[in-house]
Amino acid sequence: MSTLKVTSIQNPSTSSGGVSIDTSGHVTVDGVAMPSSGPLSNRNKIINGDMRIDQRNAGAAVTIPANAYTYSIDRWFGFCNQPSKFSLQQNAGAVTPPVGHSNYLGATSLSAYAVISTDYFALGQAIEGFNFADASWGTADAKTVTLSFQVYSSLTGTFGGAIQSSNQGRSYPFSYTVSSANTWTPIAITIAGDTTGTWVGATNGIGARVFWSLGSGSVQSGTAGAWVSGAPYSVTGATSVVGTNGATFYITGVQLEVGSVATPFEHRSYGDELARCQRYYYKIQPGQYDTFCLGYNRNTTLCQAFAPFPVTMRAAPTALETSGTASDYRILYLITAATCNAVPFFDHGSTTGSDIYFQVASGLTAGQGSKANSNTADAYLAWSAEL
Numbered sequence: 001m002s003t004l005k006v007t008s009i010q011n012p013s014t015s016s017g018g019v020s021i022d023t024s025g026h027v028t029v030d031g032v033a034m035p036s037s038g039p040l041s042n043r044n045k046i047i048n049g050d051m052r053i054d055q056r057n058a059g060a061a062v063t064i065p066a067n068a069y070t071y072s073i074d075r076w077f078g079f080c081n082q083p084s085k086f087s088l089q090q091n092a093g094a095v096t097p098p099v100g101h102s103n104y105l106g107a108t109s110l111s112a113y114a115v116i117s118t119d120y121f122a123l124g125q126a127i128e129g130f131n132f133a134d135a136s137w138g139t140a141d142a143k144t145v146t147l148s149f150q151v152y153s154s155l156t157g158t159f160g161g162a163i164q165s166s167n168q169g170r171s172y173p174f175s176y177t178v179s180s181a182n183t184w185t186p187i188a189i190t191i192a193g194d195t196t197g198t199w200v201g202a203t204n205g206i207g208a209r210v211f212w213s214l215g216s217g218s219v220q221s222g223t224a225g226a227w228v229s230g231a232p233y234s235v236t237g238a239t240s241v242v243g244t245n246g247a248t249f250y251i252t253g254v255q256l257e258v259g260s261v262a263t264p265f266e267h268r269s270y271g272d273e274l275a276r277c278q279r280y281y282y283k284i285q286p287g288q289y290d291t292f293c294l295g296y297n298r299n300t301t302l303c304q305a306f307a308p309f310p311v312t313m314r315a316a317p318t319a320l321e322t323s324g325t326a327s328d329y330r331i332l333y334l335i336t337a338a339t340c341n342a343v344p345f346f347d348h349g350s351t352t353g354s355d356i357y358f359q360v361a362s363g364l365t366a367g368q369g370s371k372a373n374s375n376t377a378d379a380y381l382a383w384s385a386e387l
Contacts, residue, residue, distance in 0.1 A: 044266040045127050046210070047075045047276045049149075049254035051103040054090045055283040056382070061089035063110065069126075071386065074277035076105055079211070080121040085113050085242045086214055088123060093248055098150045098184040100265065104252035107214055112245040117217040120233045121242050122161075124211035126387040127256070128314060129166075129200040132207030135193055135258055137165075142193025147174070147210065148262035152184045152250040155241060160213045160221065160234030163191060166206035168231035170197035175224040175235045186253075188262035194227050204314050206387045210256065214249060215240035278311045280387070283321075285380035292329075292372045292381055293356070297364040303331050305372045307381065308353040317383035320346035320356060328379035331358050333370040338363055344372070344381065354383055 053074040064070050064078035064086055071077050072088035080086070091097075092106025107123055115121075135143045147163070156178050164171045172194070176187045200207050213234030222232035241249045253265045268276075284292055284307065295305025322328075322343045329340040338360040347355035358372045374380075 041266065043255075043257045043259075043263070044268075045131050045256045046125060046254045047280075048073060048273060049252075050101055050265065050267070050273075051076070051090060051105045051252050052270065053274055053277045055277065055281055057090070059090045061087045061092065061108075063087045064121075069386070071281070072123075073105055074281060075125050076123060077125070078107070078123050080214075081119055082113065082121070084110060085121060086110055092250065095152065095182075095250065097252060098152075098186075100267075101150070101252050104152070104250045107241060107249040109214075109242045109244055109247040111242070113215070113242045115215045115217050115240050115243060117219045119215065119217040120220040121214040121216070122211040122233050123214065123251075124209055125254075126206045127208045127210070128387060129203040129205050129207035132200075133202035135208075137194045137208070138197050138199035140195055142195045143258050144190060144192050144260045145256055145258055146188060146190045146260060146262045147254075147256050148186070148188040148265075149254040150184050150186050150252055151176075151178060152182065152248075153178050153239075153241070154181055154246075154248045155239050155244060156181050157239040158235070158237065160216065160224070160238035162211050162213070162222075162231075162233050164209045164211065164231055165194070165197050166200045166208070167198055168209075169229060170194055170199075170227060171222065171229075171231050171233075172227050173222040173224050173232050173235045175238065178239075190260050190262075192227075196227075197229075212249075212251065213238060215242040275311050278309070279314050279385070281382065281384050282309055282311075282313065283380055283382035286374050288374055288377045288379075290374055292374065292379075294369065294371055295356075295358070297333065297366050297368050297370055298357075299366050300362055300364050301359055303333075303358040303360075303364065303370045303372060304347065305356050305358060305370075306353055307356060309351070309383070313351045313383070313385040314387070315385045316351050317349045317354060317385055318346075319384070320344060320354065321380075321382035321384065323376075323378050323380055325376075325378070328374065328376045329358060330373050330375040331360055331364070331370050332373055333364055333368060336363065337373070339375055349383065351385075356381065
């Protein structure tokens with residue numbers, strides 16, 4: 001069992017090193033804040049908070065339609081009630097990320113849209129109940145959390161966002177200020193836990209949603225700094241990114257942790273972060289002529305293959321996502337390669353893998369083994385278990 005050896009306790013107002021404790025009991029070590037509650041590691045409830053993983057789009061921009069969570073980089077969605085007013089893209093605008101980061105998520109306004117009272121435009125992330133249950137929201141033991149991030153915008157002023165319950169019956173609108181345009185600005189917001197409302201506990205449902213508003217009307221806005229019934233996405237009078245054509249809003253280093261102090265961003269390994277993302281979305285794109293999975297021939301035209309998932313998904317997928325072109329796929333059997341005459345289609349899936357059908361015009365022998373391959377570099381298979 002390891003222990004922390006405290007070599008000195010110093011006055012934080014004068015200390016430049018060692019261990020210090022302020023009047024509220026917050027500890028810093030060599031000037032770095034330590035968690036005020038919870039573990040030293042695995043404390044960030046946000047997945048892909050440094051915006052590294054982009055399985056779906058590989059850096060391409062996504063224009064956000066209306067009334068559906070539309071994912072850009074892994075775990076991050078755009079959400080709005082009016083279509084095509086903004087896009088999301090990893091490293092949009094190609095600005096230099098803040099120190100310690102290599103990527104960010106960028107929102108770009110696609111018009112000068114005048115927001116009306118019922119409008120909402122936001123980017124955000126849904127947090128699984130298993131990962132949020134320790135906050136104990138909805139009980140008398142509800143814990144304080146701290147949301148921290150770095151933001152860079154072409155606009156200045158007061159911006160807004162909100163954290164909401166799974167049923168959107170409770171919401172905490174928050175505000176923050178961007179004083180200098182096109183400058184990375186660190187933000188930290190402390191939120192007292194909600195002792196009322198309905199919050200999902202330790203399940204694979206939505207434990208909480210966090211939104212950053214890009215424009216919200218009066219009906220969709222509230223007062224900053226207090227829990228309210230309903231689902232406002234922002235604060236009254238906040239800056240509207242979608243209101244200015246070409247306006248930009250970039251964000252990275254997002255961390256949500258139990259405790260009243262924002263600690264340094266928790267950098268996890270690429271492999272660890274990828275595996276966390278693959279619980280919600282998994283994509284295979286092996287490259288031209290490479291293997292997707294193995295299977296056997298059901299008859300002369302149909303191969304049934306099985307694709308194991310690298311991690312257990314949050315829920316069993318119910319559909320298969322493909323490139324959409326039959327000729328992107330082929331079956332190898334014996335020493336013959338046959339191009340598919342239909343895109344692969346979903347048979348059934350579990351949290352650990354999926355059966356897929358690959359179809360050709362003829363030539364297969366029932367009962368023989370075969371291999372499902374890509375025929376082009378664009379071919380892919382993907383499954384979603386998003387919240």
